[in-house]
Amino acid sequence: QNNLPNTFTDAETGIVFNSWGIPNGSPQSQGGWTFGMALPENALSTDATEFIGYLECASKDAAGWCGFSLAGPMTNSLLITAWPHEDTVYTTLRYAGGYAMPDLYAGNAEITQIRSSQNSTHFSLVFRCKNCLQWDHNGSTGQASTSGGFLVLGWVQAFPSPGNPTCPEQITLEQHDNGMGIWGAVLDENVANPSYSAWAAQATKTVT
Numbered sequence: 001q002n003n004l005p006n007t008f009t010d011a012e013t014g015i016v017f018n019s020w021g022i023p024n025g026s027p028q029s030q031g032g033w034t035f036g037m038a039l040p041e042n043a044l045s046t047d048a049t050e051f052i053g054y055l056e057c058a059s060k061d062a063a064g065w066c067g068f069s070l071a072g073p074m075t076n077s078l079l080i081t082a083w084p085h086e087d088t089v090y091t092t093l094r095y096a097g098g099y100a101m102p103d104l105y106a107g108n109a110e111i112t113q114i115r116s117s118q119n120s121t122h123f124s125l126v127f128r129c130k131n132c133l134q135w136d137h138n139g140s141t142g143q144a145s146t147s148g149g150f151l152v153l154g155w156v157q158a159f160p161s162p163g164n165p166t167c168p169e170q171i172t173l174e175q176h177d178n179g180m181g182i183w184g185a186v187l188d189e190n191v192a193n194p195s196y197s198a199w200a201a202q203a204t205k206t207v208t
């Protein structure tokens with residue numbers, strides 16, 4: 001897992017991301033895992049409340065799920081879970097008090113999608129996550145502060161698909177089986193971009 005970010009531009013949308021990941025072929029996770037983040041222009045001086053995320057996760061024949069934790073650990077943090085099903089990538093926002101099936105997140109965060117894709121080995125999703133960098137789950141609060149230029153994030157992925165895959169609020173999961181971890185993600189100046197608002201406006205697709 002890299003701590004210093006890579007910077008890449010998503011070819012289809014032109015969105016510039018700082019990114020971190022597990023390389024394909026590494027022992028921690030079959031197929032690798034990549035997360036990218038783009039932030040509003042002033043996010044390195046004023047804490048942002050939202051981000052645009054890029055997820056590329058391993059998936060065998062369009063099965064499996066992956067996710068990340070916005071505070072690092074699985075517990076007491078906003079969790080984002082994503083999985084492919086037929087032509088759609090679904091997401092659900094979750095929160096876990098312990099190491100068991102996470103609850104539906106009770107706060108007001110919202111994901112809208114910009115684009116998604118799938119092939120036989122991976123799926124990817126570019127999405128806007130509004131109100132995702134501060135959370136309040138029935139009084140359990142926390143935040144990922146962008147003004148410090150450093151986040152602690154967690155990654156996870158699994159090969160079996162969720163149960164009830166077309167009902168994000170009612171999925172069932174087994175304990176993940178394709179790697180997990182916590183890492184320190186340094187943000188550099190490429191993460192905060194004057195085009196953020198224009199990019200965020202492309203997030204028009206709601207998948208529920």
Ligand code: HEM
Nearest residue numbers: 067068073074079080099100101154155156173174175180
């Ligand atoms: C770690 C169970 C779902 C994110 C763990 C660990 C357990 C566990 C037992 C610790 C394993 C170890 O340290 O060896 C479960 C079960 C789940 C579930 C039973 C569902 C039925 C999720 C989901 C996410 C997630 C949906 C995020 C989207 C993580 C992360 C870690 C982790 C990032 C590593 C950091 C940490 O140890 O806190 N999980 N998990 N998990 N889980 Fe889950």
